[in-house]
Ligand SMILES: *[C@@H]1O[C@H](CO)[C@@H](O)[C@H](O)[C@H]1NC(C)=O
Ligand SMILES: *[C@@H]1O[C@H](CO)[C@@H](O)[C@H](O)[C@H]1NC(C)=O
């Protein structure tokens with residue numbers, strides 16, 4: 510069975526076991542492992558370095574030709590590596606189970622270049638929505654692969670959480686010399702990843718594809734680094750006292766016939782308004798395809814839907830006036 514992974518671009522040919530009726534009932538579902546790894550280093554006080562790691566699963570089901578219906582599950586905060594001397598908070602860390610992104614369904618609508626917009630519940634809190642955007646951005650290719658087929662280096666404009674940015678792209682195809690990252694990519698033997706082509710007979714297995722995207726902060730109008738946090742860290746009053754500037758942001762997407770991994774490493778500078786604290790945020794958000802199996806319930810609907818772009822800190826397209834003033 511052919512399962513869409515990224516509309517207009519990738520599908521997986523899945524070997525279906527004997528439970529065929531279950532696949533037929535609710536359709537397929539892709540599960541991604543998501544890892545958000547971040548640290549906030551105080552430039553002045555070396556011992557004041559905060560690290561945290563959040564793990565969650567993203568589950569997506571294809572809906573029609575251009576949409577994925579997704580939700581998060583099993584979110585948890587993980588203990589930072591206690592051996593990492595850069596993390597001064599590692600020793601007295603208390604693990605918690607924390608529903609940081611929530612488990613409500615949302616939808617990602619694609620166009621041939623990548624993500625067009627998101628459909629979310631109209632009253633989703635802004636901080637939660639921004640976290641979702643940063644994670645699902647890992648599914649955004651940003652350009653039409655078929656159009657760029659023969660080019661290895663070029664520059665595009667891309668919409669991401671950081672705004673409308675100029676991005677330098679480097680593509681490596683079918684090259685066995687590039688770094689083996691098999692240690693962190695799950696391999697699967699029940700699916701084989703293929704290019705989805707508009708021409709049904711033009712499908713082909715992905716040998717190896719590596720897309721490197723380097724955002725140019727100076728050519729990025731807003732340069733805002735969205736640093737993952739909870740609503741207490743970035744509640745509206747506090748957020749105004751922070752100034753965050755992105756310095757680098759690089760993404761790497763690696764696809765082969767049995768794996769799909771995408772991650773973005775971003776760095777920046779964060780200052781309080783009176784510059785009493787200068788911190789260096791470092792953030793690595795990774796997403797890797799873990800498994801494709803059958804969904805176990807009806808596809809959930811997004812209640813009271815509103816659409817929004819990938820830009821962080823942006824408003825929802827339709828948002829009732831009373832929401833804007835309520836506390837979130
Ligand atoms: C996560 O962050 C820690 C501390 O910065 C680092 O030692 C570790 O290698 C990171 N892991 C990943 C997968 O990025
Ligand atoms: C970026 O978003 C703007 C406004 O939503 C849209 O007009 C434009 O086409 C988008 N550009 C890309 C490259 O997706």
Ligand SMILES: *[C@@H]1O[C@H](CO)[C@@H](O)[C@H](O)[C@H]1NC(C)=O
Pocket residue numbers: 750781782783784785
């Ligand atoms: C700077 O602002 C922070 C809160 O934003 C405050 O806690 C601190 O005392 C201020 N420092 C100075 C030197 O004014």
Ligand SMILES: *[C@@H]1O[C@H](CO)[C@@H](O)[C@H](O)[C@H]1NC(C)=O
Pocket residue numbers: 544690693772774793794795
């Ligand atoms: C980011 O995460 C990916 C996947 O977990 C890992 O391979 C990579 O080394 C990490 N990069 C940095 C700079 O932490």
